[in-house]
């Protein structure tokens with residue numbers, strides 16, 4: 581029978597260890613907690629986002645854990661915004677293509693289904709194309725659907 585590799589643990593560990601169960605192995609793998617904290621198991625990936633604004637189109641690479649507005653501002657785009665919380669509706673856009681997670685925003689489901697988004701709470705879930713629109717367009721639609 582093959583011998584198992586020795587585990588080399590410090591005699592007096594200065595941090596706690598975490599056991600990972602592994603049914604295929606006769607032993608548990610042991611990793612120090614600080615190591616686990618530095619390992620990223622979440623699936624953050626970048627998507628290509630086209631932003632139409634002011635007569636031009638800019639291509640951005642936006643991580644799935646950042647908003648389109650945040651990346652647009654970091655990239656020097658002068659897009660309208662205010663609260664950055666999905667409340668004031670100053671950053672509306674038409675979602676021309678792709679999909680976003682905007683579950684943090686205040687738009688009604690009807691308005692979202694019609695293809696609108698607030699860029700400050702729009703996290704890309706795929707490559708996207710958004711067109712910045714006048715605030716009034718979204719406000720009138722939001723009010724109309726609220727009366728339904």
Ligand code: FES
Pocket residue numbers: 660661662663664665666667668669670671698699700701
């Ligand atoms: S900046 Fe206020 S809703 Fe987006």
